Amino acid sequence: MSAYLVFAKEKLNTPPCIRGWIPWFGAAFEFGKAPLDFIAQARDKYGPVFTVFAAGKRLTFVTLHEDFHTFFMSKDVDFEQAVQEPVHHTASISKESFYKFHPACNSLIKGRLTQANLSLLSSHLCEEFNHHLELLGSKGSGGLSDLVRSAMYPAVMSNLLGKCNSPGCPATVQEFKEKFRIYDEGFEYGSQLPDIFLREWAKSKQWLLSLLANMIAKAEGNSSSGTKTLLQHLVTTITDKFLPNYGLLMLWASLANAIPIAFWALAFILSNPSAHRTAVEQITAVLKNQDTVRTAVTASELLQLPYVKWCILEAIRLRAPGAITRRVVRPLKIQNYIIPPGDLLMLSPFWAHRNPKYFPDPEEFKPERWEKADLVKNVFLDGFVAFGGGRNQCPGRWYALMEIHMFVSLILYKYEFTLLDSLPNPSSLHLVGTQQPDGPCRVEYRHRHGQWHPSLIATLMDTYQTATSRTAMKGEHLFPKMRSTMFYQRFYLLGGEELLVLQSSVGDPMLGDGFHQITDFNDLPTSLFACNVDQSVFEEQERKVRMPSCDEQTSARFFCPSDHCFPLLLCVKRNALTGLPRRRFEIHA
Numbered sequence: 001m002s003a004y005l006v007f008a009k010e011k012l013n014t015p016p017c018i019r020g021w022i023p024w025f026g027a028a029f030e031f032g033k034a035p036l037d038f039i040a041q042a043r044d045k046y047g048p049v050f051t052v053f054a055a056g057k058r059l060t061f062v063t064l065h066e067d068f069h070t071f072f073m074s075k076d077v078d079f080e081q082a083v084q085e086p087v088h089h090t091a092s093i094s095k096e097s098f099y100k101f102h103p104a105c106n107s108l109i110k111g112r113l114t115q116a117n118l119s120l121l122s123s124h125l126c127e128e129f130n131h132h133l134e135l136l137g138s139k140g141s142g143g144l145s146d147l148v149r150s151a152m153y154p155a156v157m158s159n160l161l162g163k164c165n166s167p168g169c170p171a172t173v174q175e176f177k178e179k180f181r182i183y184d185e186g187f188e189y190g191s192q193l194p195d196i197f198l199r200e201w202a203k204s205k206q207w208l209l210s211l212l213a214n215m216i217a218k219a220e221g222n223s224s225s226g227t228k229t230l231l232q233h234l235v236t237t238i239t240d241k242f243l244p245n246y247g248l249l250m251l252w253a254s255l256a257n258a259i260p261i262a263f264w265a266l267a268f269i270l271s272n273p274s275a276h277r278t279a280v281e282q283i284t285a286v287l288k289n290q291d292t293v294r295t296a297v298t299a300s301e302l303l304q305l306p307y308v309k310w311c312i313l314e315a316i317r318l319r320a321p322g323a324i325t326r327r328v329v330r331p332l333k334i335q336n337y338i339i340p341p342g343d344l345l346m347l348s349p350f351w352a353h354r355n356p357k358y359f360p361d362p363e364e365f366k367p368e369r370w371e372k373a374d375l376v377k378n379v380f381l382d383g384f385v386a387f388g389g390g391r392n393q394c395p396g397r398w399y400a401l402m403e404i405h406m407f408v409s410l411i412l413y414k415y416e417f418t419l420l421d422s423l424p425n426p427s428s429l430h431l432v433g434t435q436q437p438d439g440p441c442r443v444e445y446r447h448r449h450g451q452w453h454p455s456l457i458a459t460l461m462d463t464y465q466t467a468t469s470r471t472a473m474k475g476e477h478l479f480p481k482m483r484s485t486m487f488y489q490r491f492y493l494l495g496g497e498e499l500l501v502l503q504s505s506v507g508d509p510m511l512g513d514g515f516h517q518i519t520d521f522n523d524l525p526t527s528l529f530a531c532n533v534d535q536s537v538f539e540e541q542e543r544k545v546r547m548p549s550c551d552e553q554t555s556a557r558f559f560c561p562s563d564h565c566f567p568l569l570l571c572v573k574r575n576a577l578t579g580l581p582r583r584r585f586e587i588h589a
């Protein structure tokens with residue numbers, strides 16, 4: 001590290017200071033290139049407390065967990081004084097307005113997003129997630145991060161700002177995503193530099209500010225109808241001309257951290273086969289009776305999905321904000337040092353979460369480590385500081401956990417994914433907020449609706465073999481030309497499809513290859529298959545028949561063992577039978 005240390009004689013008890021070579025500019029260049037790497041190298045070289053002098057500012061980092069309590073709770077540090085200037089640059093809010101309205105703004109968000117209030121938001125959020133996830137279609141491919149943003153941005157905006165304030169069509173979602181991306185990516189530099197240095201970024205900021213002004217006009221117009229949105233509450237709290245600017249900050253805070261974490265949680269799960277299997281098994285066991293198109297995920301169902309929550313917390317741990325900050329307002333003792341007033345005190349959750357004393361094998365994605373946390377009582381693991389702490393701890397944390405938990409469960413229930421790239425690393429460029437991926441993470445996806453997933457068939461086999469009570473039913477009711485007696489049983493299986501399983505009586509010669517002659521498949525809204533209970537024969541003999549003029553969801557699949565393999569199972573999705581004229585189902589010997 002090309003930096004040198006200066007110990008002014010009169011300040012011998014201040015931490016070591018890394019100044020770089022250029023006066024005023026200090027170590028800004030080296031620090032700005034890869035701030036996260038810089039912090040780790042400086043800690044190794046200079047010890048647990050050190051100061052970085054950059055662009056006229058002194059940033060003093062504390063890296064030991066034993067000092068975090070002082071960081072969060074000391075009366076000698078202040079949150080508002082640390083963030084006022086960045087807020088002025090990023091949202092153009094004047095100093096006077098910020099000090100006047102920030103406390104009320106913070107209390108408002110904290111009060112609206114308590115655990116108790118989440119139930120007012122969660123069912124609407126779930127509907128919105130369903131709607132936007134269905135827009136992904138029955139199959140496709142693309143960048144996972146972009147896919148998550150496309151579904152989550154409009155859903156969360158509708159939930160917190162009101163439906164009329166959510167981008168409605170794909171083109172407006174695309175435009176919003178692009179403007180927000182530029183604003184978010186430049187947030188760090190934007191928080192330190194005047195707008196003239198960042199023209200593209202400043203344009204996005206202006207675009208977002210006018211969007212917020214329009215949203216506020218609509219929110220004011222709708223203020224009498226139904227439950228108030230967070231934006232409508234903000235309208236009654238901020239009474240000066242900076243109302244849209246506060247709206248922009250609130251929007252940024254609600255999207256900028258949680259949505260990348262939803263991406264990371266999914267990326268970690270998909271790149272880890274055992275986590276993927278466990279998560280999908282848990283989700284399908286809990287949501288098994290549900291449709292894959294309109295899936296309701298309630299708070300009590302989320303409680304039954306602890307493994308998915310562990311995956312999310314583990315993703316937050318590994319991709320936590322690069323740094324959080326406080327202004328030192330009176331001399332502050334940390335270790336054997338005195339930190340002078342005016343310093344920005346910095347704490348890096350990203351690095352704190354890599355301390356092996358608190359998180360053994362810290363770089364590993366290990367959801368099981370969260371088993372020890374008392375999550376039912378909302379207690380995280382010791383050493384976890386992703387949401388900050390003290391009076392200014394993230395007021396959106398319970399909402400964030402609920403929305404990500406719901407989103408990840410829904411998307412994994414509805415869609416089957418294949419990861420096309422390896423898991424990207426986090427970019428070491430940013431200090432503010434959770435981490436962004438430094439490379440592509442493409443996926444292929446396919447809706448589970450109407451699919452016969454191999455694990456579904458395996459479950460079917462298991463269930464069939466252990467079933468003890470079966471109800472006898474005359475085959476003629478369903479298949480007029482089939483004289484044999486049928487047994488049927490209902491199963492609720494992966495993907496929430498209800499199946500009617502029909503078993504022929506043993507030894508009926510009609511049930512061989514003849515099955516593929518069942519006619520009039522166009523009337524079946526979903527698929528139909530028959531298979532042999534002997535798994536090995538079943539696998540060997542699998543034969544898939546696509547019926548002409550049927551689209552994918554109505555195609556029929558047959559698994560016809562060659563000769564006389566009995567008993568044979570015929571499985572029909574129940575919906576395929578209801579409401580259809582029976583005579584259409586004919587089996588020709």
Ligand code: HEM
Nearest residue numbers: 106253254257258261324386387388389392393394396400
């Ligand atoms: C995984 C997702 C999230 C993470 C990791 C996160 C993290 C943080 C952190 C570290 C802070 C600063 C705390 C401090 O300095 O002690 C913060 C502040 C804040 N967060 Fe979050 N956050 C997340 C999601 C959200 C969401 C979803 C919302 C809103 C719906 C939100 C709203 C806010 C607000 C308004 C502040 C500023 C509080 C203030 O001015 O006092 N956050 N967040």
